Amino acid sequence: METDAVTIMKALGEHAKDAAKAMRMADTQAKNEALVLAAAVIRRESSEIISANALDMKAADENGLDDAMKDRLLLNADRIEAMAEGLEQIAVLPDPVGAIDHLRYRPSGIQVGHMRVPLGVIGIIYESRPNVTADAAGLCLKSGNAAILRGGSEAIHSNRAVAACLRRALVDSGLPQNAVQLVDSTDRALVGALLKSEHYVDVIIPRGGKSLIERVSAESRVPVIKHLDGICHVYIDASAKAAMALNIAVNAKTHRYGVCNAMETLLIHQDVNADVCSAIIQAMIDKGVEVRGCEKTRMLCEDLDVKVATDEDWATEYLSPVLSVRIVESLDTAVEHIAQFGSGHTESIVTEDYEAGQRFLREVDSSSVMWNASTRFADGFEYGLGAEIGISTDRLHVRGPVGLEGLTTQKWIVLGSGQIRQ
Amino acid sequence: METDAVTIMKALGEHAKDAAKAMRMADTQAKNEALVLAAAVIRRESSEIISANALDMKAADENGLDDAMKDRLLLNADRIEAMAEGLEQIAVLPDPVGAIDHLRYRPSGIQVGHMRVPLGVIGIIYESRPNVTADAAGLCLKSGNAAILRGGSEAIHSNRAVAACLRRALVDSGLPQNAVQLVDSTDRALVGALLKSEHYVDVIIPRGGKSLIERVSAESRVPVIKHLDGICHVYIDASAKAAMALNIAVNAKTHRYGVCNAMETLLIHQDVNADVCSAIIQAMIDKGVEVRGCEKTRMLCEDLDVKVATDEDWATEYLSPVLSVRIVESLDTAVEHIAQFGSGHTESIVTEDYEAGQRFLREVDSSSVMWNASTRFADGFEYGLGAEIGISTDRLHVRGPVGLEGLTTQKWIVLGSGQIRQ
Numbered sequence: 001m002e003t004d005a006v007t008i009m010k011a012l013g014e015h016a017k018d019a020a021k022a023m024r025m026a027d028t029q030a031k032n033e034a035l036v037l038a039a040a041v042i043r044r045e046s047s048e049i050i051s052a053n054a055l056d057m058k059a060a061d062e063n064g065l066d067d068a069m070k071d072r073l074l075l076n077a078d079r080i081e082a083m084a085e086g087l088e089q090i091a092v093l094p095d096p097v098g099a100i101d102h103l104r105y106r107p108s109g110i111q112v113g114h115m116r117v118p119l120g121v122i123g124i125i126y127e128s129r130p131n132v133t134a135d136a137a138g139l140c141l142k143s144g145n146a147a148i149l150r151g152g153s154e155a156i157h158s159n160r161a162v163a164a165c166l167r168r169a170l171v172d173s174g175l176p177q178n179a180v181q182l183v184d185s186t187d188r189a190l191v192g193a194l195l196k197s198e199h200y201v202d203v204i205i206p207r208g209g210k211s212l213i214e215r216v217s218a219e220s221r222v223p224v225i226k227h228l229d230g231i232c233h234v235y236i237d238a239s240a241k242a243a244m245a246l247n248i249a250v251n252a253k254t255h256r257y258g259v260c261n262a263m264e265t266l267l268i269h270q271d272v273n274a275d276v277c278s279a280i281i282q283a284m285i286d287k288g289v290e291v292r293g294c295e296k297t298r299m300l301c302e303d304l305d306v307k308v309a310t311d312e313d314w315a316t317e318y319l320s321p322v323l324s325v326r327i328v329e330s331l332d333t334a335v336e337h338i339a340q341f342g343s344g345h346t347e348s349i350v351t352e353d354y355e356a357g358q359r360f361l362r363e364v365d366s367s368s369v370m371w372n373a374s375t376r377f378a379d380g381f382e383y384g385l386g387a388e389i390g391i392s393t394d395r396l397h398v399r400g401p402v403g404l405e406g407l408t409t410q411k412w413i414v415l416g417s418g419q420i421r422q
Numbered sequence: 423m424e425t426d427a428v429t430i431m432k433a434l435g436e437h438a439k440d441a442a443k444a445m446r447m448a449d450t451q452a453k454n455e456a457l458v459l460a461a462a463v464i465r466r467e468s469s470e471i472i473s474a475n476a477l478d479m480k481a482a483d484e485n486g487l488d489d490a491m492k493d494r495l496l497l498n499a500d501r502i503e504a505m506a507e508g509l510e511q512i513a514v515l516p517d518p519v520g521a522i523d524h525l526r527y528r529p530s531g532i533q534v535g536h537m538r539v540p541l542g543v544i545g546i547i548y549e550s551r552p553n554v555t556a557d558a559a560g561l562c563l564k565s566g567n568a569a570i571l572r573g574g575s576e577a578i579h580s581n582r583a584v585a586a587c588l589r590r591a592l593v594d595s596g597l598p599q600n601a602v603q604l605v606d607s608t609d610r611a612l613v614g615a616l617l618k619s620e621h622y623v624d625v626i627i628p629r630g631g632k633s634l635i636e637r638v639s640a641e642s643r644v645p646v647i648k649h650l651d652g653i654c655h656v657y658i659d660a661s662a663k664a665a666m667a668l669n670i671a672v673n674a675k676t677h678r679y680g681v682c683n684a685m686e687t688l689l690i691h692q693d694v695n696a697d698v699c700s701a702i703i704q705a706m707i708d709k710g711v712e713v714r715g716c717e718k719t720r721m722l723c724e725d726l727d728v729k730v731a732t733d734e735d736w737a738t739e740y741l742s743p744v745l746s747v748r749i750v751e752s753l754d755t756a757v758e759h760i761a762q763f764g765s766g767h768t769e770s771i772v773t774e775d776y777e778a779g780q781r782f783l784r785e786v787d788s789s790s791v792m793w794n795a796s797t798r799f800a801d802g803f804e805y806g807l808g809a810e811i812g813i814s815t816d817r818l819h820v821r822g823p824v825g826l827e828g829l830t831t832q833k834w835i836v837l838g839s840g841q842i843r844q
Binding site for chain 1: 446520804837840
């Protein structure tokens with residue numbers, strides 16, 4: 001019932017707000033201890049977690065979930081160890097909270113700067129992978145926030161078991177167990193109630209497929225940090241080094257197919273040598289990639305099996321071994337193509353030309369813009385964030401990979417010696 | 423009609439998006455020239471602006487607007503000169519766009535950093551003051567954004583005249599005139615349509631009274647940077663220097679009454695000397711401030727005219743010569759009082775005690791937290807932003823005074839030499 005959902009969420013929200021107050025003041029050592037302890041508890045309880053996961057796997061069979069979904073849902077010894085190690089890795093990251101930046105004197109004599117502080121209460125809405133319970137809770141904990149976790153109903157037993165480990169570790173470290181709360185029900189009305197908890201929740205982070213993210217964005221009264229499509233481009237400029245262009249294009253497309261920072265469209269300047277184009281496309285085909293090209297591409301590579309690319313291709317995030325290829329007249333056309341069809345995630349130019357590289361960096365409006373590097377680097381670990389809770393394709397607050405800092409905000413601090421305003 | 427409003431807003435949105443594309447790439451010199459030229463055009467057209475304003479003033483009389491509202495609406499030679507000077511001041515501020523921060527090498531060999539870029543299209547919804555038209559447009563222009571301005575209907579003629587000056591200056595500087603668009607209609611449905619323009623508008627900034635801001639927050643599908651109440655506190659700790667405490671309290675309350683960073687509640691530690699308390703309250707009364715105190719305050723200052731403070735007082739932003747005073751047992755009580763009744767705007771502690779100051783800075787969760795300084799310093803100019811478009815009491819994206827940087831976002835940039843992901 002709707003009212004029940006609101007009542008349940010209100011209680012969770014109040015507990016989270018109380019916990020957030022304590023977490024905001026928690027010192028670095030207590031937070032690190034809680035993370036290390038949570039890893040230990042997860043290892044100790046690993047057979048209980050696997051038993052709980054078995055219930056979810058059984059239900060998955062009964063409900064006819066497909067193999068990909070069941071693979072995401074599965075927890076085994078390796079995956080449990082990976083969760084524990086993930087928490088230990090978060091423990092050794094620098095604590096962002098309380099860091100003071102840019103403190104400087106003003107003509108009035110006051111010193112003004114920024115102090116980094118937690119966001120408060122973070123709602124995480126995610127789908128089948130139960131490891132998100134540990135990852136997301138760990139990042140929220142280290143950044144001094146309270147987390148309300150709403151996992152997929154198909155993973156409820158697994159999530160409950162993992163969340164219990166985290167809560168035990170919090171208590172044993174002298175921190176409030178309600179810093180990690182699981183929405184312990186599969187009632188979908190609770191998602192709606194969470195999205196309307198603007199008085200308790202400071203930000204919602206949805207992690208999952210497009211339909212989940214679209215629902216969350218449309219319904220939420222709480223600000224959302226979201227990740228939509230990754231239609232990433234590599235643009236090979238006229239002056240690109242041939243071997244580098246080939247390496248980057250092949251890596252960006254074929255290193256992993258189902259990831260948001262994989263290349264989906266390759267743009268090639270018309271002055272790039274025809275042999276270089278063919279070699280790149282041949283390399284893709286050799287890797288088992290289906291290539292769909294514009295008219296010029298197909299003419300240039302007429303010996304190769306290049307299918308016809310339609311406008312729909314330019315706008316598609318394949319997440320699979322399919323690549324669309326377009327030959328463009330100029331850097332301008334490449335930038336326009338990206339503006340029209342891209343999703344603002346990650347784009348890379350391959351060029352030795354200083355002006356072209358500089359212009360691409362400035363003119364392409366994506367969360368990551370690269371010069372002579374594979375789009376696959378768009379990742380919290382590769383950027384040095386240590387861990388990421390997701391990649392934001394939003395413009396406000398945080399853009400691209402979101403690590404601990406993205407889960408914090410800043411307040412102004414002023415240090416005076418009695419100054420008053422004249 | 424609703425549909426008309428949507429159609430009008432769609433056209434404005436499309437124009438703004440096109441203009442934003444050009445503004446994003448506009449160089450610093452062109453933007454500065456446009457600002458300086460806009461100032462010159464405003465000075466040249468000052469008699470036209472005053473004639474347009476006279477129409478608004480006449481309507482204000484006919485509609486029985488009160489004197490405060492008419493004063494806010496009025497444009498005279500001085501105020502027009504101030505608008506022009508404001509634009510010139512924005513012109514000399516450093517351009518935030520394109521600035522690259524924290525570029526550093528990663529173990530993979532790539533360099534990773536942040537580049538500051540415009541937000542895109544900014545909707546400003548404001549009330550009677552027509553100078554906001556120039557101020558807000560100037561800040562959006564310098565930060566490389568396109569602005570859609572929706573001023574109060576009572577200022578429509580004035581806003582039209584000022585916006586025309588800005589648009590002329592844009593054209594004459596080779597920039598798109600649609601970087602500044604005024605919603606040239608008093609139809610209230612247009613506000614609703616603007617708030618639902620999430621496909622065209624990146625952020626909405628409402629400037630005005632509480633009811634405007636609450637309406638905007640409740641209805642908007644576009645992210646909002648908003649400014650709610652300023653219930654600011656000064657806390658005088660046991661170890662405060664008496665003269666400093668008096669100076670800061672009097673300045674925070676009486677320097678200006680109607681501003682959001684004025685003190686509304688004074689908290690005094692119970693160990694502060696009774697003579698010091700009386701002297702502060704006496705000084706307030708001498709300045710014409712009505713003092714409302716807790717029971718202890720009234721007992722302590724029984725010779726003075728201290729009225730009874732209720733719970734409603736603690737939660738009130740007076741914006742007038744009224745002050746509530748509470749004597750507290752400890753720093754903890756002060757911090758709790760602020761958490762319960764404050765609005766998260768600005769709070770200041772007066773203390774010589776290192777631990778108390780450090781704790782206050784860390785534990786008070788407001789957009790500005792001060793130590794031995796007047797709350798009146800919470801201001802974009804005083805903080806060195808050069809100018810401000812408002813003060814954010816939100817937690818995400820930007821908090822406290824919002825200057826040019828708050829109107830931008832960041833993208834990641836990666837500089838490589840052919841790196842691929844292993």
